[in-house]
Amino acid sequence: MLRYLTDPILQAPTIGCMLMCLSASLVGVLVFIRKRSLIGEALSHAAYPGVVLTALFFALFFPEQQEALPFAFLVGAFLSALGGLFLIDWLQRVAKIKNDAALSLVLALFFGVGILIASRMQITHALFYQQIQVFLYGQAATMLDVHVIIYALLAMVTVCTTFLLYRLLLIVNFDREFATVTKIWVKGIDAIFFFLLVLSIVIGIRSVGVVLMSGMLIVPAAAARFFARGLASFFCISAFFGLISGFLGNYLSVELPRFYGLSLSLPTGPMILLSSVLIFLFALFFSKERGLVRRYVRIFRFKQQCLTDNVLKALWKRGEGAEVALTELQGFSWRLTILLRKLRYQGWVVSAKPGHYRLSADGWLRALRIVRLHRLWEVYLVTHLGQGKDRVHRNAEEIEHILTPELEQELTELLQDPKQDPHDQPIPGRPEVR
Amino acid sequence: MNPYTGTDFFSFFGVLFSRLFSWSSSIATDEIQLLVLIGVGLSSALIGTFLVLKQMTMLANSLSHTLLLGIVAAYLITGSGLVGSLGLTSLLIASLITALCTSLLTQFLTGSGKLQEDASIGIVFTTLFAIGVVLVTLFTRNAHIGTEMVMGNSDALHVDDIWLTYAVLLLNGALITLFFKEFKITAFDPGLARSSGISTNFFNYLLMILIALTAIVVFRAVGLVLVLAFFVGPPLIARELTHRLAPLLFISMGTAAVCALLSVALSRHVLTVYQAPFSTGAILVTLIGLFYFTLILIKRLYKRGLMKKSVSVTIPNN
Numbered sequence: 001m002l003r004y005l006t007d008p009i010l011q012a013p014t015i016g017c018m019l020m021c022l023s024a025s026l027v028g029v030l031v032f033i034r035k036r037s038l039i040g041e042a043l044s045h046a047a048y049p050g051v052v053l054t055a056l057f058f059a060l061f062f063p064e065q066q067e068a069l070p071f072a073f074l075v076g077a078f079l080s081a082l083g084g085l086f087l088i089d090w091l092q093r094v095a096k097i098k099n100d101a102a103l104s105l106v107l108a109l110f111f112g113v114g115i116l117i118a119s120r121m122q123i124t125h126a127l128f129y130q131q132i133q134v135f136l137y138g139q140a141a142t143m144l145d146v147h148v149i150i151y152a153l154l155a156m157v158t159v160c161t162t163f164l165l166y167r168l169l170l171i172v173n174f175d176r177e178f179a180t181v182t183k184i185w186v187k188g189i190d191a192i193f194f195f196l197l198v199l200s201i202v203i204g205i206r207s208v209g210v211v212l213m214s215g216m217l218i219v220p221a222a223a224a225r226f227f228a229r230g231l232a233s234f235f236c237i238s239a240f241f242g243l244i245s246g247f248l249g250n251y252l253s254v255e256l257p258r259f260y261g262l263s264l265s266l267p268t269g270p271m272i273l274l275s276s277v278l279i280f281l282f283a284l285f286f287s288k289e290r291g292l293v294r295r296y297v298r299i300f301r302f303k304q305q306c307l308t309d310n311v312l313k314a315l316w317k318r319g320e321g322a323e324v325a326l327t328e329l330q331g332f333s334w335r336l337t338i339l340l341r342k343l344r345y346q347g348w349v350v351s352a353k354p355g356h357y358r359l360s361a362d363g364w365l366r367a368l369r370i371v372r373l374h375r376l377w378e379v380y381l382v383t384h385l386g387q388g389k390d391r392v393h394r395n396a397e398e399i400e401h402i403l404t405p406e407l408e409q410e411l412t413e414l415l416q417d418p419k420q421d422p423h424d425q426p427i428p429g430r431p432e433v434r
Numbered sequence: 435m436n437p438y439t440g441t442d443f444f445s446f447f448g449v450l451f452s453r454l455f456s457w458s459s460s461i462a463t464d465e466i467q468l469l470v471l472i473g474v475g476l477s478s479a480l481i482g483t484f485l486v487l488k489q490m491t492m493l494a495n496s497l498s499h500t501l502l503l504g505i506v507a508a509y510l511i512t513g514s515g516l517v518g519s520l521g522l523t524s525l526l527i528a529s530l531i532t533a534l535c536t537s538l539l540t541q542f543l544t545g546s547g548k549l550q551e552d553a554s555i556g557i558v559f560t561t562l563f564a565i566g567v568v569l570v571t572l573f574t575r576n577a578h579i580g581t582e583m584v585m586g587n588s589d590a591l592h593v594d595d596i597w598l599t600y601a602v603l604l605l606n607g608a609l610i611t612l613f614f615k616e617f618k619i620t621a622f623d624p625g626l627a628r629s630s631g632i633s634t635n636f637f638n639y640l641l642m643i644l645i646a647l648t649a650i651v652v653f654r655a656v657g658l659v660l661v662l663a664f665f666v667g668p669p670l671i672a673r674e675l676t677h678r679l680a681p682l683l684f685i686s687m688g689t690a691a692v693c694a695l696l697s698v699a700l701s702r703h704v705l706t707v708y709q710a711p712f713s714t715g716a717i718l719v720t721l722i723g724l725f726y727f728t729l730i731l732i733k734r735l736y737k738r739g740l741m742k743k744s745v746s747v748t749i750p751n752n
Contacts, residue, residue: 032550032553035550035552035553036552037550037552037553037555037556038492038552038555038556040556041492041495041556045659094730094734095730097670097673098486098489099489100489100490100491100492101486101489101491101666101670103491103492104491104492104494104495104662104665104666105663105666105667105670105723105726107495107659107662108659108660108662108663108666108667108719109663109667109719109720109722109723111659111660112659112660112663112715112716112719112720112723113716113719113720113723115584115585115586115657115659115660115713115715115716115719116712116713116716116717116719116720118585119585119711119712119713119716120710120711120712123711124710133581136580136581136584137567137580137581211499211563211584211658211659212560212563212564214556214560215556215557215560215561215564217556218553218556218557218560219557219560219561222549222553222557225549257572260572266568266571266572267567267571267580269564270563270564270565270567270568271564271568273560273561273564274561274564274565274568277557277561277564280557284543284547290548292546292547
């Protein structure tokens with residue numbers, strides 16, 4: 001790691017990649033909230049023929065001026081992606097074809113033309129051909145300081161634009177009607193959005209490549225969504241993830257083949273994308289509020305609580321001190337066995353002989369409280385919401401697991417501490433000790 | 435010795451027809467290309483029509499990327515098919531894995547991950563593709579294999595590819611004919627399909643597997659990204675000409691076949707006349723694009739002419 005960080009040859013590519021990922025992940029947030037994730041796929045492919053035509057132009061007219069090529073590639077790719085954008089719009093408006101078909105058609109046709117010309121240049125201008133092919137999967141290793149300066153400037157453009165227009169972007173993207181009413185120039189903001197999108201794609205294809213560019217627009221934003229609490233933090237977190245994946249991808253593309261003892265270097269594009277996917281997966285499973293693990297744990301706990309309540313109620317129904325064999329309980333299973341062991345350990349039930357259980361004193365009180373909540377709710381439904389007596393049981397069966405002590409207090413006061421439920425069953429009094 | 439060496443566009447057809455009628459036993463590379471491209475063109479036009487109607491073409495795009503992982507997985511299982519010719523078993527395994535991985539992961543992200551659908555499609559196919567590229571590069575120890583797969587190489591096609599192509603075409607044709615009514619209803623009116631007891635889920639999965647199968651054979655002929663043009667181009671051309679399903683299918687298949695024929699002849703023509711080898715697949719896609727835009731322009735000019743005429747007729751009458 002240290003050797004990698006201090007290697008002067010690798011510094012320029014790494015910084016270049018990180019800057020590129022920064023601008024892609026910033027624009028990616030906008031793409032994500034506008035639900036236009038697939039347009040990036042079409043536009044990045046549409047940029048390819050621009051690169052190829054630029055190379056052809058230079059090969060034919062200025063074969064000596066190689067140092068101007070990085071700039072020219074940017075201009076060519078930009079124009080060509082812009083052309084793709086207009087064609088998509090034109091196809092939908094004039095030729096009246098659906099959005100997905102327009103995207104696919106532009107993607108495939110532009111790329112086809114690019115490959116057509118590239119397949120010719122493979123033989124006539126092999127040197128230029130090699131420079132074009134870099135744009136397919138991205139290659140950071142050949143980046144020079146010139147590239148880094150260009151990318152830094154362009155990345156600055158995206159960062160500054162998003163920073164300066166933050167308010168407007170927020171309003172236009174979340175409440176278009178409000179934006180129109182307050183006379184914000186919505187079309188202008190949309191144009192800026194598409195300009196930023198094309199720009200970030202053009203910056204990105206050098207290090208990620210046209211084939212995977214769309215992923216780089218989506219993945220950091222999708223990962224950031226799991227942590228974001230508002231647009232500003234969404235932008236910041238996504239940009240941070242972009243920077244990390246740019247660095248990590250570059251590092252892995254150099255070190256992974258070395259680790260396997262191969263002398264080839266992997267293309268940077270897939271590695272950068274996979275690093276950001278790694279971040280995304282981590283966010284998907286382990287993010288604090290929306291992570292899957294946390295969510296499943298919560299669901300499992302709630303189910304377990306419902307089951308516990310139901311078991312306690314079932315034991316309560318047999319009467320105080322009644323011994324109940326495990327096999328008598330409805331829905332007997334290994335889950336129940338484990339649960340009862342746990343309850344015994346926690347002191348809610350007592351087991352005199354193996355497989356037989358009765359409620360302990362604490363367990364009895366807890367069961368009484370559940371029954372109380374159930375019946376209170378039934379009374380509430382009948383007296384205050386006017387539901388039929390015979391229809392309230394099912395609803396109460398669900399709500400009894402959810403009602404909190406505070407709600408119980410409120411209900412008691414509202415209903416003036418009733419003694420009987422709608423089915424003429426006694427409502428147990430409030431236990432003094434909990 | 436290739437009998438087509440030195441032929442231009444028109445004499446290409448001369449040689450083709452004379453060889454067709456004299457029933458020569460050997461088969462030239464141009465003929466392999468021709469047969470494979472026509473076969474994959476017919477297959478993809480058939481499936482693509484339903485995709486365009488169901489507005490699911492981006493699904494074809496994602497499957498055309500994930501198929502790489504399917505091929506790698508089939509290679510790990512059967513031990514063949516990564517380079518060189520692909521057996522029928524490997525093909526079936528690869529397409530099944532491709533379709534299942536893509537759809538299950540996308541469903542997982544939209545369902546459990548609560549992501550937007552297009553974002554999850556985008557994440558899944560780029561990720562699986564990236565994994566595929568890395569694995570293929572590591573297995574073949576060839577840093578340029580990724581580029582080759584994107585560019586495609588129809589000159590590397592083998593006689594076995596013909597059988598594979600037509601086996602897939604036959605399967606596609608048979609299934610579409612057999613379930614024509616079901617596919618039609620699920621494409622136009624999913625609600626009606628469900629209420630009349632057709633499992634839309636089953637037909638969607640069937641369609642996905644067929645897309646994956648077709649995409650793999652098209653991929654072998656023209657490379658990764660151009661697969662999409664095969665699926666989308668001919669149906670869109672046909673869509674400009676008709677609005678009925680059966681003619682739509684036949685016109686789009688016809689267009690694909692004609693484009694394939696022309697592209698092979700053109701590829702030979704430019705090689706002979708200008709000594710310039712071009713990628714045949716790319717020529718085909720460019721042809722499809724040219725046809726489509728010419729058609730739109732003609733239709734617009736025709737409409738405009740019609741409007742002018744009707745205006746000049748109606749004004750005196752008023």
